[in-house]
Amino acid sequence: MLKSLIPVFLCFLLICCSSFMKAQGQQENKKFITETGYLLFLPQDYAKDAQKRWPMILFLHGSGERGTVIDSVKKHGPPKIVEQKKDFPFIVVSPQCAPGENWSANTLNKLVDEIIKNNRVDTNRMYLTGLSMGGYGTWEYALRFPDRFAAIAPVCGGGDPGRVWSIRSLPIWVFHGAKDLAVPIKQSEDMVNALKKVGNDVKFTVYPEAGHDSWTETYNNPALYEWFLKHKRKAKIAIKVNPTVYDAYIGVYELEPHFSLTILKENNRLFVQPTDQPKIELHPETEKDFFIKEVNAQISFVKDSKGKVTELVLHQDGDKSARKVK
Amino acid sequence: MLKSLIPVFLCFLLICCSSFMKAQGQQENKKFITETGYLLFLPQDYAKDAQKRWPMILFLHGSGERGTVIDSVKKHGPPKIVEQKKDFPFIVVSPQCAPGENWSANTLNKLVDEIIKNNRVDTNRMYLTGLSMGGYGTWEYALRFPDRFAAIAPVCGGGDPGRVWSIRSLPIWVFHGAKDLAVPIKQSEDMVNALKKVGNDVKFTVYPEAGHDSWTETYNNPALYEWFLKHKRKAKIAIKVNPTVYDAYIGVYELEPHFSLTILKENNRLFVQPTDQPKIELHPETEKDFFIKEVNAQISFVKDSKGKVTELVLHQDGDKSARKVK
Numbered sequence: 001m002l003k004s005l006i007p008v009f010l011c012f013l014l015i016c017c018s019s020f021m022k023a024q025g026q027q028e029n030k031k032f033i034t035e036t037g038y039l040l041f042l043p044q045d046y047a048k049d050a051q052k053r054w055p056m057i058l059f060l061h062g063s064g065e066r067g068t069v070i071d072s073v074k075k076h077g078p079p080k081i082v083e084q085k086k087d088f089p090f091i092v093v094s095p096q097c098a099p100g101e102n103w104s105a106n107t108l109n110k111l112v113d114e115i116i117k118n119n120r121v122d123t124n125r126m127y128l129t130g131l132s133m134g135g136y137g138t139w140e141y142a143l144r145f146p147d148r149f150a151a152i153a154p155v156c157g158g159g160d161p162g163r164v165w166s167i168r169s170l171p172i173w174v175f176h177g178a179k180d181l182a183v184p185i186k187q188s189e190d191m192v193n194a195l196k197k198v199g200n201d202v203k204f205t206v207y208p209e210a211g212h213d214s215w216t217e218t219y220n221n222p223a224l225y226e227w228f229l230k231h232k233r234k235a236k237i238a239i240k241v242n243p244t245v246y247d248a249y250i251g252v253y254e255l256e257p258h259f260s261l262t263i264l265k266e267n268n269r270l271f272v273q274p275t276d277q278p279k280i281e282l283h284p285e286t287e288k289d290f291f292i293k294e295v296n297a298q299i300s301f302v303k304d305s306k307g308k309v310t311e312l313v314l315h316q317d318g319d320k321s322a323r324k325v326k
Numbered sequence: 327m328l329k330s331l332i333p334v335f336l337c338f339l340l341i342c343c344s345s346f347m348k349a350q351g352q353q354e355n356k357k358f359i360t361e362t363g364y365l366l367f368l369p370q371d372y373a374k375d376a377q378k379r380w381p382m383i384l385f386l387h388g389s390g391e392r393g394t395v396i397d398s399v400k401k402h403g404p405p406k407i408v409e410q411k412k413d414f415p416f417i418v419v420s421p422q423c424a425p426g427e428n429w430s431a432n433t434l435n436k437l438v439d440e441i442i443k444n445n446r447v448d449t450n451r452m453y454l455t456g457l458s459m460g461g462y463g464t465w466e467y468a469l470r471f472p473d474r475f476a477a478i479a480p481v482c483g484g485g486d487p488g489r490v491w492s493i494r495s496l497p498i499w500v501f502h503g504a505k506d507l508a509v510p511i512k513q514s515e516d517m518v519n520a521l522k523k524v525g526n527d528v529k530f531t532v533y534p535e536a537g538h539d540s541w542t543e544t545y546n547n548p549a550l551y552e553w554f555l556k557h558k559r560k561a562k563i564a565i566k567v568n569p570t571v572y573d574a575y576i577g578v579y580e581l582e583p584h585f586s587l588t589i590l591k592e593n594n595r596l597f598v599q600p601t602d603q604p605k606i607e608l609h610p611e612t613e614k615d616f617f618i619k620e621v622n623a624q625i626s627f628v629k630d631s632k633g634k635v636t637e638l639v640l641h642q643d644g645d646k647s648a649r650k651v652k
Contacts (some may be wrong), residue, residue, distance in 0.1 A: 025370035025412030027405060029363065029396050032437045034422070044351035047422050055516040070355050079353060086351030101432045111358045181584050203522075212602075258507050275507050276538075298367070 020183025036107060037070045038095035041082045042119065046091075053122035055229060056091040058112060060130025060137040062215075066097040076131060077219045090119055090225070103130075103137030105144040112148070124233040129153040129224075131215040132183060139191060142167050146296060151231040153224060156180055156214045161194035162318040168198040170230045175218045177210025201205060203227075236291050238283035243268035245287055248309045249301050253322035255314065261299075261322055263312070272299060340640040348648060362433060363396045364421035367408045368445065372417075379448035381555060382417040384475075386456025386463040392423040393552075402457060403545045416551070417447055429456075429463030431470040438474070450559040454548075455479040457510060457541040465517060468493050469606045472622060477557040479550060482506055484513025487520035488644040492622060497557045501544045503536025529553075562617050564609035569594035571613055574635045575627050579648035581640065587648055589627075589638070596627060 014104045057078050067074040074080050093115055097103060116123060128149045130138040135157015140183060142152045143163050151171040172195065174178045176188040185206065195202040207214050212309045218224060255274075262273045263282075270290065273279035282290035282299060291298045297316035305311045312313035377611075385403050391398040400406050405420035419441055421598060428614045431627060442449055454475045456464040461483015468478050469489050477497040498521065502514040511532065533540050544550060572591045579587045581600075588599045596616065599605035608616035608625060617624045623642035630636045640646045 024368045024372045027365040027367045027400070027408060027418075027420075027538060030361040030362060030366050032433075032440060034360050034362070034433060034436060036355050036360070038358060039353040040356050041353045042350045046350045073351070084354060092353075094353075098432070104430060104432075106427045106430075107358075107360060110360060114358060179584070182584070256510060258505075259510070 013110070019229065024139060027043065029076070031163040036098075036111060037068070038111065039070060039079050040042060040115070040119075041079065041088070041090075041092035041094075043089055043091070044086045046120075050324075051120075053120045054091045054116070055089070055125035055127065056121045057127045057129065057228070058108065059092060059094045059194055060108075060128075060134030060141075061096065061188065062130075062132035062134050063097075066099050066133075067100065068096075068099070071256050072094055072096070077129070078153070081219060090127075090228075091119060097133070102133065105137075105141040108137070109145055109148065125150050125231075126233065127151050127153070127228040127231075129155065130157065131155040131218075132157060132212065134223055141242070142170060142172075144225070144296065147233070147235055150233040151228055153228070154188070154191075155198055155218050156183045156212060158183060159191050160318070161190045163199050164191065164194045164200070165315040165319055166298060168195070168200045169234060170200070171227075171285070172200065173203040173205070173224070173227060175205045175207070175214050177207045177212060177214040179209065179211045180214065182212040185280055236283075238291075239285065241287055248269045249312075251309075251324050252326035253312050254325045255320060255322040261314065262326070286321050332366050362421050362424075362439065363394070364419055364436060365396060365399055365405050366441070366445075367405065367414070367418035367420075369415055369417070370412045372446075376476050377446075379446045381415070381451035381453065382419060382441070382447045383453045383554070384434070385418060385453060385543070386429055386434075386454075386460030386467075387420070388456075388458035388460050389423075392425050392427065392459075394422075396422055398422070398505045402541050403455070407545060416453075416554075417441070417445060423459075428459065429466065431463075431467040434467055435471055446634065451555070452479050452559065453479070453554040453556075453557075455481065456483065457481040457490075457544075458483060458538065461509070461514075468496060468498075470622065472560055473497060473559070476559040477554055479544070479545050480514070482509045482514070482538060484509060485517050486644070487516045489519045490526070491524050491641040491645055492624060494495065494521065494526045495560060496526070497553075499529040499531070499550070499553060500528065501533070501540050502529045503533045503538060503540040505537045506537065506540065508538040544630045545563070562609070562611060565611065566618075567610045567613055568606070572596045575638075577635075577636050578652035580651045581646060581648040586651070587620065587638065587640065588651075 036168050059078045061073050065075055073094045073096050074083055078092045082088045082092055095111060115121060126149050128138050128141060135154040138152055138154040139157055140157025142149060143159060146166040153173045155175040174188050174192055176185045178185055181247050192202050192204045207217060249263050250265055251263055255261055259275050264271045264273060264279060270282040271279040272282055280292055280294060285291050289298060289300045300313045302311045302313060309324060313322050314322060350449055387399050387403045391401055399407055399420045399422050404418045408414045409420050421437060430576050441447060452475050454464050454467060461480040464478055464480040465483055465485030469485060472492040479499045481501040500514050500518055502511045504511055518530045533543060539637060575589050576591055581587055584603050590597045590599060590605060596608040597605040598608055604622060606618055611617050615624060615626045626639045627635050628637045630641060637647050637649050640648060
C-alpha cells in the first residue's frame with residue numbers, strides 16, 4: 001500500500017514543477033489577448049424572418065467615449081438612438097476604443113468579419129460613420145478597405161487627402177460645423193476637395209453656426225439613414241478589354257532609382273512585376289485603370305497628347321508617378 | 327415522480343431559448359477578442375536568482391514573417407539567435423503580426439505591460455529593435471512612447487522625421503544597406519538627419535554593399551547587445567526652476583485661427599489651457615522646455631534676440647508654432 005503511493009506522489013511533484021517553473025534557455029509560444037468591447041443592436045423584427053439579411057451600421061465614437069465602461073458609447077449617435085427606437089432598421093455595431101487609443105482599421109475590419117459570421121448581415125449594405133476621432137477613423141478605415149462599405153458618413157473628422165483615389169467611387173456624405181474649434185472644418189474641406197478632383201460627387205453638409213457638436217443634428221436626421229439605404233456596395237469588377245490594348249502598356253516604369261515596375265502581357269492577361277518581387281495580375285476597371293486583388297493598390301496608365309503611353313500612376317497609400325523608361 | 331420532472335423540463339427549455347435567441351430591439355454588450363502570438367525567451371540562468379531582474383529586448387519582425395505560424399518569427403534576429411545561444415543575457419519577446427497587418431504601438435505597449443507583470447524585467451533596461459516593417463514599427467513605437475525604452479535599434483525602416491523632437495534624448499542606433507531596393511536608405515537618412523537637427527547624437531551604420539538584408543550582420547554583431555546594455559532608461563524628471571522664470575511665458579498663443587493655448591501660472595506652477603479644454607500642468611525639463619505627464623506632448627518657449635518671448639512650439643505628432651498674441 002505504501003509502495004503504491006510513491007508514483008502518485010512523484011506525479012504530483014512533476015506537475016507542480018512544470019507549472020511553476022518557467023522555461024529557461026528556450027523560447028516558449030505564448031498568446032497575448034486584447035479585448036474590444038462593443039454594443040450590438042439587432043432590430044426588433046430580427047427574429048421574425050430567419051432568412052432576412054439586415055443592413056448594418058458600424059459607428060465609431062469620439063475621443064471622449066473611450067474607456068472601459070461600454071455605456072459611454074451610448075452617449076451620441078446610432079447607439080443612443082436605438083435605446084429609444086427599437087425598430088431602427090439596421091444592425092448597429094458600436095465598438096469602444098480603449099483609453100488613449102485610436103481606431104485601428106485592422107481591428108475594426110476583423111470585428112466586422114466576426115459580426116458577419118454570427119449575424120444575418122446584408123454584406124452589400126454595410127455603412128460606416130463616426131464623429132470627431134470616429135470621423136478620422138471612418139476616413140482611415142475606408143481608405144484602407146475601400147471595397148468594404150456601401151457608403152460612409154464621416155462627421156467632423158479628417159484624413160489623408162493624398163490617398164483618396166481608391167475611394168473615388170464610394171458614396172460619401174461629410175458633415176462639419178463651421179465654428180468647430182476642436183477639429184477645424186479645413187480637415188473636412190481638404191478631403192472633400194481632394195475627392196472632387198478625382199471625380200467623386202461627395203455630399204458636404206456644413207452647419208454654419210455649429211461648433212464641434214455637428215453630430216447631434218446629423219444623427220437625428222432621418223435623411224442620413226435614407227441616404228445610406230439608397231446605396232449598395234459596388235465591388236470592383238473586371239471589365240472585358242480587347243487584349244491588344246495592353247500592348248501599349250508593356251515596358252519598364254521607374255518608380256524610384258533602382259526600383260521599377262515591369263508591365264508584362266502573358267496569355268492575353270496583364271501583370272506587374274516590381275523589382276525583386278513576384279508578378280501580380282492587373283485587372284481592368286477601365287481601359288486605362290487596373291486594380292490588384294491581393295492588396296489595396298491600383299495602376300493607371302497615362303498617355304501624352306500624341307496617344308503614347310509615357311508613365312503610370314501607382315495608387316497605393318497615395319499616388320506615385322513612374323516614368324516609362326523602356 | 328412525474329409531476330416533479332416538469333419544472334426541470336421547463337428550466338431546460340428556458341436555458342435553450344436564452345442561449346439560442348438573440349436579444350432584439352435592445353443593445354447587448356459583447357466582447358471581440360484578438361490574439362497576438364509571441365515567443366518568450368528567458369535566459370538559461372533566469373531561475374538561479376529569484377530576485378534578479380533581466381534586461382529585455384522586444385524584437386519586431388519584417389513583413390515576410392507575418393502570419394499564424396509562430397516559428398516564422400525565428401527566421402531572423404534575436405529569436406533566431408536564442409535558439410542556439412541559451413545563455414543570451416536578455417529576456418527576448420518576439421511577437422508575430424497577423425497576415426496583412428502592421429505593427430500597432432498600442433498593442434505592443436500593452437504586451438510589454440503584460441510581460442513586465444509576469445516576468446522579472448528590469449524596466450530601466452528595455453530595448454526595442456526590428457527590421458524592415460519591424461524597423462518602421464520600432465520608429466513608430468518609440469515616437470508614440472518615447473519614455474518606454476532605454477535604447478532602440480531600427481534596421482532598414484523609416485518613420486516620420488517631423489515628429490522626432492520627443493525622442494531627441496533617446497539613444498538610437500540605425501542600420502541600413504546602401505543598396506536596399508525594398509526600403510530605400512533615404513528612409514533612414516531622413517530620420518538620422520532630423521534627429522541630428524534636434525541634437526540627438528544618433529549612431530548610423532551603413533553597409534555599403536548590402537541590399538535589403540542589413541539585419542543578418544546587425545544581429546550577429548555582439549557590439550549591438552553591448553551597446554544596448556550601456557544604456558539605462560532616462561525618465562523625464564522635472565527640474566527645479568525659480569518660478570519667476572514662468573512670468574515671461576504667461577499669455578495667449580494662437581495655434582490656429584480660433585484655437586489658442588493659454589499659459590497660466592498658479593501657486594508657482596505652470597499650466598497650459600487649450601481653447602475649450604481643461605488646463606494641464608507643464609513640468610520643466612529645462613528652463614524653456616516643458617513636458618506634460620498625461621500625454622506625449624511637450625512645449626518649448628522661444629525668445630527673440632531681445633529676450634522677449636514671442637512664440638511657443640507644441641511638440642505633439644510633429645512641431646507646431648504658436649505666436650504669442652496676448
